[in-house]
Each structure stands twice: as C-alpha cells, then as structure tokens.
Amino acid sequence: xxxxxxxxxxxxxxxxxxxxxxxxxxxxxxxxxxxxxxxxxxxxxxxxxxxxxxxxxxxxxxxxxxxxxxxxxxxxxxxxxxxxxxxxxxxxxxxxxxxxxxxxxxxxxxxxxxxxxxxxxxxxxxxxxxxxxxxxxxxxxxxxxxxxxxxxxxxxxxxxxxxxxxxxxxxxxxxxxxxxxxxxxxxxxxxxxxxxxxxxxxxxxxxxxxxxxxxxxxxxxxxxxxxxxxxxxxxxxxxxxxxxxxxxxxxxxxxxxxxxxxxxxxxxxxxxxxxxxxxxxxxxxxxxxxxxxxxxxxxxxxxxxxxxxxxxxxxxxxxxxxxxxxxxxxxxxxxxxxxxxxxxxxxxxxxxxxxxxxxxxxxxxxxxxxxxxxxxxxxxxxxxxxxxxxxxxxxxxxxxxxxxxxxxxxxxxxxxxxxxxxxxxxxxxxxxxxxxxxxxxxxxxxxxxxxxxxxxxxxxxxxxxxxxxxxxxxxxxxxxxxxxxxxxxxxxxxxxxxxxxxxxxxxxxxxxxxxxxxxxxxxxxxxxxxxxxxxxxxxxxxxxxxxxxxxxxxxxxxxxxxxxxxxxxxxxxxxxxxxxxxxxxxxxxxxxxxxxxxxxxxxxxxxxxxxxxxxxxxxxxxxxxxxxxxxxxxxxxxxxxxxxxxxxxxxxxxxxxxxxxxxxxxxxxxxxxxxx
Numbered sequence: 001x002x003x004x005x006x007x008x009x010x011x012x013x014x015x016x017x018x019x020x021x022x023x024x025x026x027x028x029x030x031x032x033x034x035x036x037x038x039x040x041x042x043x044x045x046x047x048x049x050x051x052x053x054x055x056x057x058x059x060x061x062x063x064x065x066x067x068x069x070x071x072x073x074x075x076x077x078x079x080x081x082x083x084x085x086x087x088x089x090x091x092x093x094x095x096x097x098x099x100x101x102x103x104x105x106x107x108x109x110x111x112x113x114x115x116x117x118x119x120x121x122x123x124x125x126x127x128x129x130x131x132x133x134x135x136x137x138x139x140x141x142x143x144x145x146x147x148x149x150x151x152x153x154x155x156x157x158x159x160x161x162x163x164x165x166x167x168x169x170x171x172x173x174x175x176x177x178x179x180x181x182x183x184x185x186x187x188x189x190x191x192x193x194x195x196x197x198x199x200x201x202x203x204x205x206x207x208x209x210x211x212x213x214x215x216x217x218x219x220x221x222x223x224x225x226x227x228x229x230x231x232x233x234x235x236x237x238x239x240x241x242x243x244x245x246x247x248x249x250x251x252x253x254x255x256x257x258x259x260x261x262x263x264x265x266x267x268x269x270x271x272x273x274x275x276x277x278x279x280x281x282x283x284x285x286x287x288x289x290x291x292x293x294x295x296x297x298x299x300x301x302x303x304x305x306x307x308x309x310x311x312x313x314x315x316x317x318x319x320x321x322x323x324x325x326x327x328x329x330x331x332x333x334x335x336x337x338x339x340x341x342x343x344x345x346x347x348x349x350x351x352x353x354x355x356x357x358x359x360x361x362x363x364x365x366x367x368x369x370x371x372x373x374x375x376x377x378x379x380x381x382x383x384x385x386x387x388x389x390x391x392x393x394x395x396x397x398x399x400x401x402x403x404x405x406x407x408x409x410x411x412x413x414x415x416x417x418x419x420x421x422x423x424x425x426x427x428x429x430x431x432x433x434x435x436x437x438x439x440x441x442x443x444x445x446x447x448x449x450x451x452x453x454x455x456x457x458x459x460x461x462x463x464x465x466x467x468x469x470x471x472x473x474x475x476x477x478x479x480x481x482x483x484x485x486x487x488x489x490x491x492x493x494x495x496x497x498x499x500x501x502x503x504x505x506x507x508x509x510x511x512x513x514x515x516x517x518x519x520x521x522x523x524x525x526x527x528x529x530x531x532x533x534x535x536x537x538x539x540x541x542x543x544x545x546x547x548x549x550x551x552x553x554x555x556x557x558x559x560x561x562x563x564x565x566x567x568x569x570x571x572x573x574x575x576x577x578x579x580x581x582x583x584x585x586x587x588x589x590x591x592x593x594x595x596x597x598x599x600x601x602x603x604x605x606x607x608x609x610x611x612x613x614x615x616x617x618x619x620x621x622x623x624x625x626x627x628x629x630x631x632x633x634x635x636x637x638x639x640x641x642x643x644x645x646x647x648x649x650x651x652x653x654x655x656x657x658x659x660x661x662x663x664x665x666x667x668x669x670x671x672x673x674x675x676x
Contacts, residue, residue, distance in 0.1 A: 022084035023150070024077040024157040032073055033165055070165060071177065074158075075189070081154045082189045088147050089198045095140050096205050099133070103209060106133060110216050123220060130217055131267045137209050141274035144202050145281055152285040155193060159288065194289050196282070203278055210275065214268035321509045326440065326449070328504050330456040332391060333433045335496055337460025338467065339398060339424055340368055341608070342489040343405075345468040345586045345601040347417075350486040354414045358587045365583040367418050371425020383435045388510050390432050395501040398427030399494060406490030410481040420490065427497070430457075440511045454615075462608030467492065469601030485597065570631065570672065577638060578669040581662060582607075592653050603659070607666045614670045627675035634672035641665040 110126055162174040178190070192198075318326070343350075347365060348358035375394070382390040401423030408416035433453060441449045471488045483491065559565055585604055589595035595603075621630060645661035647653040 022081055024081050024154050024161075026157045026161060029070075029074060029077065029161045030164065032070055033161075033168055036070060037168055071173065074161065074177075078154075078158065078189045078193060081150075082192045085147060085151060086192065086198075088143070088150075089202065092140060092143055092147070092202055095143075096202065096209075099136055099140070099209065100205070103133060103212065106130070107212065107216055110220060114219060126220055127217070127267065130213060130220070134210075134213055134267050137206060137213070138272075138274050141206050141272070141278060144199065144206065145274065145278050148196075148199060148278060148281040148285060151193065151196065151199070152281065152288060155285065155288045158190075158193070196285065199282070203275075203282070206278075207275060210268060210272050214270070217266075217268050321507065322440075322511070324507050325509045325511070326436075328391075328500070328508050329433055329436050330452055331500055332394070332429050332504075333453060334456040334460040334463070335493070335500055336398070336424075336428050336430065337457050338464040339402070339427065339493045339497075341461055341464030341582070341604065342468050342493060343421070343464075344582055344604055345465055345472070345597040346486050346489060347583075348587045348590070349597070350409070350417065351414070353409060353486060354412060354417065356414060358590075360414070361587060362580075362583050364417055364421055365579065367421035368425040368428070369579070371422045372428035372430075373425075375426045375428050376431045379429060379431045380435075383432045386510065387432060387436055388504075388508055391429055391504060391508065392501065394427045394429040394432070395497055395504060397423045398497045399501060401425075401427065402490045402494040402497060404490075406482075406487045406494060409484060409487050436511070455612075458608065458611045461611065462605045465601040465604030465608065467601075469598045469605065472596060472598040472601065570635075574638070574669040574672050577642070577665060581665050585662070588658070592647070592650075592658070593655050603662075607663065610663065610666060611670055614667045615674065618671050618674045622675065630675040631672055634668045634675075637664055637668040638672070641668060 106126075106129060110130075113122060113126060162177060166172045166174050344361075344365065348361040351360035351364065352358055379390050379394070382393075401420040403420070404416045404423065405420030408414070408420065434450075437446060437449045437453060468489060471492065472485060474485075474488065476484055476488070481487075582604060586595075586597065586600040589600045589603070593599075618630065641661040641664035645658060645665065
C-alpha cells in the first residue's frame with residue numbers, strides 16, 4: 001500500500017498550480033509529532049505564549065501541552081484548506097451564474113427558432129453554440145471534481161494524522177478534536193470540511209444545466225427533416241455510450257469541426273461522464289466522512305466515560321490489595337452460583353423428609369431468584385455509596401440463609417428451608433459485581449474482567465451440582481438430623497461463605513471513585529460547593545418546558561413497544577424452561593432411571609460446563625448471522641427438544657433420549673440468551 005504522504009504529494013503535483021500551498025501539509029505534521037515526542041518535558045512557563053488560548057488550566061501538564069501544540073498547527077493547516085475550498089466554491093458559483101444567464105438566452109433563441117421551423121446554417125450555428133456551452137459546463141464540472149478530490153484528500157489527511165498522533169502519544173486527541181464537528185454551540189472549520197452542502201448545490205446546478213441542454217438538443221435535432229435514418233441511429237448510439245476519454249478530449253477541443261451537423265455526433269449524453277465522475281468522488285468522500293460521524297456519535301455516549309477512564313488504573317498498575325479485591329469480587333459471584341445449584345440434586349429428597357413431596361423442590365429452588373430480584377434493586381442503590389458494606393450484607397445473608405437451610409431438618413420445618421433459600425437470594429451480589437468491574441477497570445481491561453466474571457459464574461454453575469455429587473459419597477454415619485446428605489450442602493456453603501466473609505472484611509479495599517462522583521462536597525463561605533461539577537444547564541433551563549413536558553407525555557409506554565416486550569417475553573420463557581429443566585432433573589432421573597444424587601449432580605455439572613462451548617459458538621456465529629436469525633434457530637432447537645424430551649411411552653423412556661434433549665434444551669436456552 002502506498003504511503004499516504006507520498007500519495008498526497010503525487011496528487012498535489014498533478015494539481016500543482018491549483019493546490020499549491022493549500023492542502024494540509026501531512027508530512028510537516030508528521031515531523032511535528034516526531035519532534036514534540038523527542039523534546040524533553042516542557043512546563044507551562046516554557047510553552048509558547050500563543051498557545052494559551054487552548055491551554056486553560058491544563059497547561060502545566062506536559063502531555064497536554066504537547067497535544068495542544070500539535071492541535072494548534074493542525075488548526076492552521078485545516079483553516080488554510082477550508083479557506084481555499086470556500087474561495088474556489090465562490091468562483092465556481094460565479095461561473096455557473098454567468099453560464100446560466102447565457103444558457104437562458106440560448107434556450108429562448110432556440111425556442112424562437114423552432115417556432116419558425118428554421119433549418120440549414122442557423123440550425124448548425126445553434127448546435128455549435130450548444131456544443132460550446134456544453135464544453136464550458138464540462139470544464140466547470142471538471143473543476144468541481146477537482147475540489148471534491150481536494151476535500152476528500154484533506155478529510156483523509158485529518159483522520160490519518162490524528163490516528164498517528166494518538167498512536168505516538170499518551171494523550172488521545174481524536175475524540176476530543178472531532179467532537180467540535182457535533183458541538184452546535186462551538187464554531188469549527190471542521191463543519192465546512194465535513195459538510196459539503198456547498199458542493200452539493202454546485203453539482204445540482206450542473207445537473208440541471210446538462211438536463212436542459214440535452215432537452216434543447218433533442219428538440220433541435222427532432223425538427224431536422226433532412227437527417228438520414230442511419231445518422232439518427234448513430235446519434236442514439238453515441239448518446240447512450242458516453243466515454244470519459246471522449247469528454248476529456250472534447251473539453252480541450254477548440255475547433256468545432258468535429259461537431260458538424262451531417263455527422264450528428266451527440267453533444268450531450270443521458271449520463272454525463274463528468275457527473276458520473278463527480279458522483280463517484282462524492283461517494284468516496286462520504287465514505288471517508290462517515291468515520292467522523294461514527295466517532296462523533298460514539299463521543300456523545302463515551303466522552304465522559306473516556307475522560308474518567310484515564311483516571312482508572314490499568315490491570316498491571318493495580319496494587320496487590322486492589323488485585324485481591326477484584327479476585328474477591330469474582331469469588332462472590334462464584335459462591336452465589338455454587339450456592340444456587342448445589343441444592344438441586346438433593347432438595348427433592350429434603351422436601352420428602354420434611355413431609356412434603358419431591359415436587360416441592362420447585363418452590364425451594366424458586367425462592368432464591370425471587371429474592372435476587374428484590375436484592376438487585378437494593379444493591380443498585382447501595383453500590384452508589386459503598387461496595388464493602390453491600391458485599392458484607394450480601395455475604396451475611398448467605399451465611400444466615402445456609403444456617404436456616406441446614407437446621408431445617410433438625411427442627412422439621414419447611415419454613416426454615418424456604419427462609420434459608422430466600423436469604424440466599426439476597427446473597428446475590430451480581431449487580432454489585434458488574435458495577436464494581438465497570439467502576440474499577442478501564443476500557444482496556446474491562447472486557448477481560450467481564451469475561452472473568454462470566455467464567456466465574458459458569459464455573460459456579462457447574463461446581464454446585466458437582467459438589468453435591470461428591471457429598472453423596474460421604475458416609476454420614478447413623479441416621480441423624482444435623483449432618484445428613486440433605487443438610488450437607490447448607491453446612492458446606494456456610495463454611496465457604498464464612499471464610500469468604502472473613503477474608504473480605506480483612507482484605508477488600510474500596511475502589512477510588514472520585515472520578516465518578518467527585519470529592520466530598522464542602523460548602524464554602526460564598527455558597528459554592530467544593531468538588532462539585534458545574535451544572536450542564538443553567539438554573540432557568542432546569543425547569544421542563546411546555547414542549548418538553550408535552551413530548552414526555554406523548555412518549556408511548558414501554559408495553560406498546562412490541563420488539564422490547566417480545567424480547568422480555570423470550571427472556572422470561574427461556575429462563576422458565578432452563579430452571580424447569582434444572583430443578584426437575586433430580587426428580588425425573590430418580591423416577592425413570594433410579595439415579596441417586598451422585599448421578600444427577602454429575603449430569604447437572606456436565607450441563608453447566610457446556611455453557612463455555614455454547615457461548616463460543618454463538619460469539620462466532622454472531623459475526624455471520626443477524627441476532628434475529630440466531631434467536632429464531634435457538635427457539636426451533638428448544639421447541640424440538642421440548643417435544644423430544646417428553647415421555648410418550650413411559651415403559652420405553654431411555655436415558656439417551658432424556659440426556660440428548662436435555663443437553664439440546666440447555667444449549668438452546670444459553671445460545672438464545674446472548675443475542676436476545
């Protein structure tokens with residue numbers, strides 16, 4: 001690939017007289033970046049005084065100072081290019097205006113001639129005048145094409161030089177610099193560089209002129225009765241096969257002899273070559289400008305977060321305590337998922353020993369997610385103030401819940417079981433886990449941290465049933481009520497949560513979130529609040545206007561949004577199917593296949609491990625198929641599996657049938673959850 005700097009020099013050489021000294025000096029800006037990076041650290045006092053207009057309170061920061069110097073030079077280059085572009089557009093507009101006056105006179109004369117059915121030399125003279133006018137418009141079109149290429153090269157130069165600056169500097173400039181393009185309250189030369197309304201108006205005028213000339217030519221030739229049929233056919237062929245080379249030759253042809261009437265070579269074309277070239281050049285310019293639109297749109301959402309993101313530590317810059325805090329955050333979600341699924345193989349037997357039926361296991365398992373729903377709202381508010389206290393409360397609820405669950409058999413109380421599982425639901429700190437990752441890790445490490453969070457949850461989902469399967473092999477001695485196969489999950493999780501709570505209290509460190517919420521507010525004597533950001537709107541703008549209130553009232557309710565409600569319904573259904581499968585597995589496998597808790601726990605553990613390959617497949621397929629296609633095929637897989645897992649002939653229900661369709665249901669629900 002040719003280096004852009006050399007390409008820019010080649011284009012300038014081709015337009016030496018027109019573009020000299022007006023294009024953005026890309027190579028000079030590259031040297032500026034290199035020179036600034038090689039200079040020793042500068043202080044604000046040594047920086048050039050002409051830069052103070054940009055520096056504000058950041059001038060003392062050496063990196064900001066260097067970026068400001070580069071920005072100043074880039075502004076000068078863009079300003080020179082924009083002013084030249086405006087100058088050329090003004091000249092072209094003046095030329096088109098003069099040509100439009102001549103065209104109107106020519107069209108009036110041609111119509112007058114047609115009324116009196118004039119032929120011969122006057123017709124030939126009219127066609128020659130038409131040819132000359134067409135040539136003049138073609139020359140203007142070539143100039144418009146040249147200025148479109150000029151803008152395109154400069155747009156590309158801005159994008160590439162900003163990318164090179166960000167690559168060689170710690171201070172990223174692209175987002176903040178291009179934000180001026182979308183900032184309506186600030187004037188910027190970028191508005192003219194990236195908005196080509198002026199060029200669009202010139203092109204539209206040119207199109208209308210060519211269309212009118214073509215109509216006049218057709219009317220003139222249509223009234224010549226002496227034209228032979230073969231020459232008319234030649235005219236039609238030449239007008240339908242325009243060539244760019246012919247245009248370039250014609251625009252530089254001074255002698256009209258080649259346009260003699262007897263030959264009837266077309267003067268105008270249905271698709272003017274110069275217009276086709278301009279269209280292609282503008283499409284290329286539009287494609288290059290879309291990069292700025294994407295950056296600007298992203299900036300509206302990410303500007304504040306990117307500014308705060310620079311204040312977050314990278315993974316390799318974290319202290320040992322901060323890394324340990326992050327690890328404890330993952331341990332929290334791992335323990336919750338383990339606690340959630342560890343009771344699945346044995347809760348049916350637990351319900352039977354307490355005088356109920358195995359079907360009561362659905363209530364036992366369902367208490368946890370119901371409580372987690374309430375806990376999400378509570379922890380969402382709590383995490384705004386403190387992570388540590390919210391985590392401690394969640395872990396304490398899990399400790400208390402497991403105590404209730406383990407003692408339920410001793411006290412012969414199903415209520416204790418339900419209370420225990422409800423409190424386990426309040427141990428769901430998953431909303432805090434996600435918030436901790438978002439507030440602690442910068443964007444470079446956030447994806448890896450989120451992947452670790454998902455991995456910890458998936459491991460917990462597999463570890464719970466696996467741990468229950470291992471507990472089934474323990475010899476609990478004589479029949480008792482304190483330590484049995486049914487109560488052992490509660491005692492084991494009590495031990496794990498207690499150890500976690502102790503380590504958490506001792507080693508967890510609250511992350512610094514001053515970059516998000518600011519410093520503690522202290523009221524100063526003049527009534528201002530120290531550390532508080534200024535309002536984005538003045539006080540009088542904070543009151544909702546009548547128009548804004550009306551728009552809010554007219555906004556349709558969420559339940560009228562069919563796609564959103566359908567998505568929520570699908571999510572509800574896939575969770576319903578998944579939880580039904582997991583909660584019923586121990587009871588069904590015991591009834592049909594005489595599996596004990598060891599076999600059912602191992603089966604559920606294997607199902608949990610299938611989450612990893614399922615998510616990998618969905619991630620890869622998402623690059624080739626739309627989300628709706630993935631959801632549709634996942635639904636088909638789930639429906640077929642639900643039909644296939646049903647026992648139509650109880651005496652012939654096999655383990656292969658159950659395991660195969662249970663695996664398909666699990667994979668289908670997890671595959672649909674991602675795109676949904």
